Amino acid sequence: MGSRASTLLREEEIEEIKKETGFSHSQITRLYSRFTSLDKGENGTLSREDFQRIPELAINPLGDRIINAFFPEGEDQVNFRGFMRTLAHFRPIEDNEKNKDPIASEPLNSRSNKLLFAFRLYDLDRDDKISRDELLQVLRMMVGVNISDEQLGSIADRTIQEADQNGDNSISFNEFIKVGNVYILYIDIDIDI
Amino acid sequence: MPAFSCAFPGCRRDLLVIVLVVFVGIGLPIEASAPAYQSHGTEGSHLTNITNTKKAFPVLAVNYEHVRKPFEIALWILLALLMKLGFHLIPRLSAVVPESCLLIVVGLLVGGLIKVIGEEPPVLDSQLFFLCLLPPIILDAGYFLPIRPFTENVGTILVFAVIGTLWNAFFMGGLLYALCQIESVGLSGVDLLACLLFGSIVSAVDPVAVLAVFEEIHINELVHILVFGESLLNDAVTVVLYNLFEEFSKVGTVTVLDVFLGVVCFFVVSLGGVLVGAIYGFLAAFTSRFTSHTRVIEPLFVFLYSYMAYLSSEMFHLSGIMALIACGVVMRPYVEANISHKSYTTIKYFLKMWSSVSETLIFIFLGVSTVAGPHAWNWTFVITTVILCLVSRVLGVIGLTFIINKFRIVKLTKKDQFIVAYGGLRGAIAFSLGYLLSNSHQMRNLFLTAIITVIFFTVFVQGMTIRPLVELLAVKKKKESKPSINEEIHTEFLDHLLTGVEGVCGHYGHYHWKEKLNRFNKTYVKRWLIAGENFKEPELIAFYRKMELKQAIMMVESGQLPSVLPSTISMQNIQPRAIPRVSKKREEEIRRILRANLQNNKQKVSSNKGIWLKLNVFSADSFPTVHFEQPSPPSTPDAVSLEEEVPKRPSLKADIEGPRGNASDNHQGELDYQRLARCLSDPGPNKDKEDDDPFMSC
Numbered sequence: 001m002g003s004r005a006s007t008l009l010r011e012e013e014i015e016e017i018k019k020e021t022g023f024s025h026s027q028i029t030r031l032y033s034r035f036t037s038l039d040k041g042e043n044g045t046l047s048r049e050d051f052q053r054i055p056e057l058a059i060n061p062l063g064d065r066i067i068n069a070f071f072p073e074g075e076d077q078v079n080f081r082g083f084m085r086t087l088a089h090f091r092p093i094e095d096n097e098k099n100k101d102p103i104a105s106e107p108l109n110s111r112s113n114k115l116l117f118a119f120r121l122y123d124l125d126r127d128d129k130i131s132r133d134e135l136l137q138v139l140r141m142m143v144g145v146n147i148s149d150e151q152l153g154s155i156a157d158r159t160i161q162e163a164d165q166n167g168d169n170s171i172s173f174n175e176f177i178k179v180g181n182v183y184i185l186y187i188d189i190d191i192d193i
Numbered sequence: 194m195p196a197f198s199c200a201f202p203g204c205r206r207d208l209l210v211i212v213l214v215v216f217v218g219i220g221l222p223i224e225a226s227a228p229a230y231q232s233h234g235t236e237g238s239h240l241t242n243i244t245n246t247k248k249a250f251p252v253l254a255v256n257y258e259h260v261r262k263p264f265e266i267a268l269w270i271l272l273a274l275l276m277k278l279g280f281h282l283i284p285r286l287s288a289v290v291p292e293s294c295l296l297i298v299v300g301l302l303v304g305g306l307i308k309v310i311g312e313e314p315p316v317l318d319s320q321l322f323f324l325c326l327l328p329p330i331i332l333d334a335g336y337f338l339p340i341r342p343f344t345e346n347v348g349t350i351l352v353f354a355v356i357g358t359l360w361n362a363f364f365m366g367g368l369l370y371a372l373c374q375i376e377s378v379g380l381s382g383v384d385l386l387a388c389l390l391f392g393s394i395v396s397a398v399d400p401v402a403v404l405a406v407f408e409e410i411h412i413n414e415l416v417h418i419l420v421f422g423e424s425l426l427n428d429a430v431t432v433v434l435y436n437l438f439e440e441f442s443k444v445g446t447v448t449v450l451d452v453f454l455g456v457v458c459f460f461v462v463s464l465g466g467v468l469v470g471a472i473y474g475f476l477a478a479f480t481s482r483f484t485s486h487t488r489v490i491e492p493l494f495v496f497l498y499s500y501m502a503y504l505s506s507e508m509f510h511l512s513g514i515m516a517l518i519a520c521g522v523v524m525r526p527y528v529e530a531n532i533s534h535k536s537y538t539t540i541k542y543f544l545k546m547w548s549s550v551s552e553t554l555i556f557i558f559l560g561v562s563t564v565a566g567p568h569a570w571n572w573t574f575v576i577t578t579v580i581l582c583l584v585s586r587v588l589g590v591i592g593l594t595f596i597i598n599k600f601r602i603v604k605l606t607k608k609d610q611f612i613v614a615y616g617g618l619r620g621a622i623a624f625s626l627g628y629l630l631s632n633s634h635q636m637r638n639l640f641l642t643a644i645i646t647v648i649f650f651t652v653f654v655q656g657m658t659i660r661p662l663v664e665l666l667a668v669k670k671k672k673e674s675k676p677s678i679n680e681e682i683h684t685e686f687l688d689h690l691l692t693g694v695e696g697v698c699g700h701y702g703h704y705h706w707k708e709k710l711n712r713f714n715k716t717y718v719k720r721w722l723i724a725g726e727n728f729k730e731p732e733l734i735a736f737y738r739k740m741e742l743k744q745a746i747m748m749v750e751s752g753q754l755p756s757v758l759p760s761t762i763s764m765q766n767i768q769p770r771a772i773p774r775v776s777k778k779r780e781e782e783i784r785r786i787l788r789a790n791l792q793n794n795k796q797k798v799s800s801n802k803g804i805w806l807k808l809n810v811f812s813a814d815s816f817p818t819v820h821f822e823q824p825s826p827p828s829t830p831d832a833v834s835l836e837e838e839v840p841k842r843p844s845l846k847a848d849i850e851g852p853r854g855n856a857s858d859n860h861q862g863e864l865d866y867q868r869l870a871r872c873l874s875d876p877g878p879n880k881d882k883e884d885d886d887p888f889m890s891c
Contacts, residue, residue, distance in 0.1 A: 034699045056696025056705070059712075062686070066693040090694055092602045118687060142685060143731045154784055155737050159678050161788060176683075 009080070017081065021088035031087065035080050045077035046070075061141045065121050089117045119173050129170040132156055272303075273553040291656045293405040293556050297649070300560015307561075314565035317558040319625045323507070326555050327622070329547035330401055331514050332499050334425065335521030336544060342418040345703075349597050349605075350422035353613070355459075357423065357589045358396050358430040364585040365578070366392025372577055383636055386442040391640050393434035394627050395582065395647055399620030400424040400514075402648075405552055406618060406656045413669040416609050420616045428514035429463035435626055436510065466512035470519025473502035477520070478527035478722040485724060491536035492543060495528060527722040530735075534742075555621045562624070563645050569638035578643045579650050582619070590614040608668050615659055618651040619644075681736050744787055 009032050017028055038050050048067055057063040070078050070086045078086075122130045122138055135156045143152065163175045257264075276299045280287050286295070307314040343350070366389035373383040403424045407417055437455045441447050477498035484491045499520045506516035529537060590613050598604045605613075627644045630637050663670075692704040719728035 031698065037699075051697070054696050056708075057693055060689055060693040060696065062689045062693060066690060066697070070697075087694070087698065090691070118683075118690065121686075121690065138686065139682070139733075142682075142689065143733055146729060147731070147734060151734070155678065155733075157788065158737070158741075159682060162677055163679050 017084050020081075021084050022091055023084065023088065028084070031084065032080060035083055045079050046083065047077055062121070062138075065124075065141075069117070069121060089114055115177050116173065119176050122176075129168070129172050130176065131170045132160060135159060135171070269557075270550060270554065273557050274550065276557070277549075277553050289657070291406050291409055291652075291660075293402065293552075294653050294656055296553055296556035297560040297563075297652065300557040300562075301564060302560075303557070304561035304564030308564055314561050315558075316562045316565045317555070317621070317625065317628065319629045322555070322558075322621065322625045323513075324504075326551045327401075328500060328503050328513075328517060329544065329551045330404065331425070331503075331517045332496075332521055333544040333548035334400060334404065334421070335518035336495075336499075336525060336540075338518065338522055339414070339418065340522065342414050343422055344707075346415065346418055346422070349601065350419060350426060352593055352597055353419065353423040353590070354426035355430055357593055358398075358427045359434075360589045360592075361396030361582075361585045362389065362393040362434055364392070364588075365396060365581045366390075368581055369574070369577065372573065384442075386438055386447070387636055390435070390438035390442055390630075391636075391643070393431065393438055394623050394640070395578065395619060395644055396585075397427045397431040397619070397623065398424040398617045399622050401552060401555060401622070402618035402620030402652055402656070403616060405556070406652075406659060407616065410660050410663050411671045412612060412663060413671055415603075416612045416616075416668070417671070419609075419613055425514060425518055426463075429459060429466065429512040431622070431626070432510070432512050433459045433462050439630075462510070462512050463515055465509065466506045466515035467519040469506040469509075469511060470502045470516035470521075471523045473498045473505070473516075474520040474523030475722070477524040478531075481524075481528045481531040482722060482724040484531065488533045488536060491532045492539045495524065495540050496543070498524070527719070530723045530727050559621055559624060559645075559648065562628075563649075566628075566641055566645070567638045568642045570642055571639055574639060575643045575646050579647055582647055582651070586617045587614045590617075608666055611666065612659075612663065612668055615655055615662065618655060619648050620652065621648075624648060676736075676740060678737055678740060681733060685733060741784070741787060745783065748787075 009029070014025060014028050017023065018025065023031070035046070038054070039046055040050060040053070041047070048071070051057060051067040051070065052063075057066060060066065070083065072078070072082060119130070120126070122134055124134060124137075136152060139152050139156060160169060160171060163171050165175055166172075273296075276296065277292070280292060280295050304314040366385070369391065370383070370385045370388040373388065398420070400421065403420055407420065433455060437451075437458070441451065477494055480494050480498070481491065484494070499517055502516045502520040503513045507513040532540075590610055594605050594610050594613075623644050624641075627637075627641050630640065688704065688707070692708045695702050695705050722728075
């Protein structure tokens with residue numbers, strides 16, 4: 001109990017996180033208790049092993065990619081601020097935020113930021129395009145081991161062909177979010193926290 | 194001078210239709226009063242032949258009684274369908290007036306005709322309605338229910354269906370009772386329970402009417418599934434309330450225990466209905482696992498199990514509609530993994546056909562029954578009923594949405610609320626329930642009149658004006674999207690992502706439970722219900738396979754790709770078992786052709802310069818080779834290579850038709866190929882080989 005005191009969340013921190021991510025007070029405290037329950041080492045940061053201990057992530061086909069999304073470039077530990085910053089992408093868009101001052105910087109959970117987050121999970125090398133290989137890797141993760149490489153290859157080819165409009169044989173962000181001129185991703189990338 | 198020269202083309206057909214109507218109108222009463230001719234009874238005539246003097250052998254005799262019942266039924270159905278045909282021949286009419294209105298008007302005319310002649314017009318028999326006319330419509334709706342939007346909004350739908358209907362029933366019943374207390378109305382004999390009974394009959398949104406009207410306005414998926422789901426799920430509430438108030442109005446008093454039992458009854462009725470439906474659904478799925486040798490009767494299993502589910506739950510006074518929906522929803526994924534492509538098409542078209550016929554008959558009979566039915570008109574009561582219907586619906590929707598929006602991620606906008614409120618149509622179920630009231634209710638006639646007025650008002654006024662209102666308010670329409678592999682992959686990707694993030698947050702939400710259900714389904718349920726090795730197939734692969742198959746069939750039918758030997762359809766198996774080398778090669782060829790066609794469609798070149806793919810079917814080693822041909826002479830300077838692509842391409846939908854323009858260039862060649870394609874793609878009933886492979890639907 002004693003060593004825990006230093007990791008308790010201070011009010012100013014809560015306010016800062018609230019401003020940065022838009023979460024409410026109760027949401028932040030709830031997520032903080034989740035953070036601490038995952039933090040087995042009790043050092044105020046989470047490592048990859050801490051995430052891998054979550055059972056739902058262990059059986060999730062995209063588990064590794066999701067875990068990686070929490071860790072900024074090259075680092076192995078993530079603190080609570082970073083944790084919240086990543087989770088902020090999934091907060092539902094509130095009504096009152098829609099009329100926000102357009103000059104202010106775009107909130108983390110705007111629709112395009114959400115889609116960009118999803119896009120980056122495909123595009124590991126951050127070259128702003130999903131190449132055939134990256135697509136193949138994701139397909140392999142989702143489909144399992146029983147399907148042969150050629151079959152997956154033809155699916156990947158067909159996917160790229162459907163979406164690709166400028167002929168570079170890969171999917172850019174704009175091509176990702178729509179096929180032809182029709183926006184395809186109607187699913188809301190929100191969860192109720 | 195031809196007698197039938199007409200100003201516009203559909204005129205002649207309309208005249209024919211009108212003549213037929215008159216004929217029917219006259220024919221029916223005539224046969225009713227015709228003397229009964231001698232029907233079967235060969236023994237009788239044999240005996241009389243022995244005792245009586247020999248008569249001349251009757252060469253031609255009329256024996257109408259023998260065939261009377263089926264003849265009448267067939268004639269009615271034929272009349273209904275001819276009417277439907279007639280409407281669509283008149284171009285402007287079907288765009289302005291929804292079909293349901295026209296059919297009711299026809300019913301009114303026919304009923305009037307029959308009455309004028311002096312006969313009793315037939316009334317919509319409740320048993321006929323509930324046992325024969327309603328099930329096909331509900332099964333069609335349930336089998337093709339879009340699962341994803343339904344499950345995402347099931348909470349909202351349930352709130353509207355249960356609480357909304359309860360609110361409507363009590364609000365209307367209560368206020369009408371208050372109205373009846375007023376002396377000047379002259380209805381002081383009506384007690385509270387009768388009013389509540391009436392309220393419960395009239396309060397439920399009707400699936401048939403909603404389907405009929407909403408089908409034509411193509412509203413966005415969310416609103417459509419909300420209104421439609423509500424109309425399906427409120428059946429349980431209606432059943433319970435109706436039975437409850439009917440019982441009580443006989444007894445006259447209500448105790449707290451009765452109310453409590455009513456609530457329990459509601460849960461029993463709804464959950465019991467769903468359970469019965471699910472059981473029959475699993476039975477159907479299990480049966481379809483073994484039908485690989487008897488493909489012809491596969492559709493019958495689907496229909497019969499569903500109908501049995503409906504009848505079984507009606508037998509126990511459970512909700513038949515919910516049983517049908519549950520049965521359709523449960524059995525669909527497994528059945529479609531097992532049945533052949535032809536069975537799938539058969540099921541789809543039979544369901545559409547039956548539900549269309551049923552819907553037409555229901556509306557016509559509504560019209561006829563209006564003319565026939567006993568009426569008791571009371572201006573105040575009827576007008577108040579109509580107004581209260583609207584008011585209670587609007588209040589209910591607004592109030593419930595206010596509460597629901599606190600729990601929804603995607604909130605319902607005011608426009609959505611308006612359409613949901615305005616789309617609450619009443620229909621034939623209300624009429625049939627009213628008709629079922631025993632004659633001991635002194636207010637029965639008044640209730641029936643009021644119900645019919647409400648139905649007419651909602652179907653005519655709301656049905657006709659909803660389309661211009663949707664345009665006026667610029668409500669979001671249904672997105673026109675072809676099934677695309679991109680959407681499928683990304684949707685599944687996002688599902689996994691959101692499930693994972695929910696796991697990180699420690700939050701057991703929507704995605705978590707969906708994932709658990711999927712996992713359970715994959716490990717335990719699928720291996721029992723899906724034939725062969727298919728149960729291991731991931732959904733993405735199945736989706737891709739059926740998409741390619743659909744495209745191949747579409748190309749064959751439009752003549753672009755002559756069908757190869759039928760057995761190559763089998764190469765669509767993307768399954769874990771070893772595939773012989775030859776068919777793999779063929780697989781690659783076909784896939785290359787399909788891809789080339791896709792690329793072909795993306796080009797924005799004029800159609801007569803497109804490249805025509807020809808498959809040489811009869812090559813020596815019975816292995817199809819691919820040639821690329823151009824319809825025009827090869828020296829054309831503007832010959833197009835396959836790799837060339839234009840950045841802006843029109844939507845996929847239009848493109849499939851694009852290369853058709855080649856037909857005129859290569860007419861003879863195309864004809865040959867089309868003939869070949871047609872006969873190869875549709876082998877006779879003996880060629881069961883191609884049906885061996887399961888097909889999944891989209």
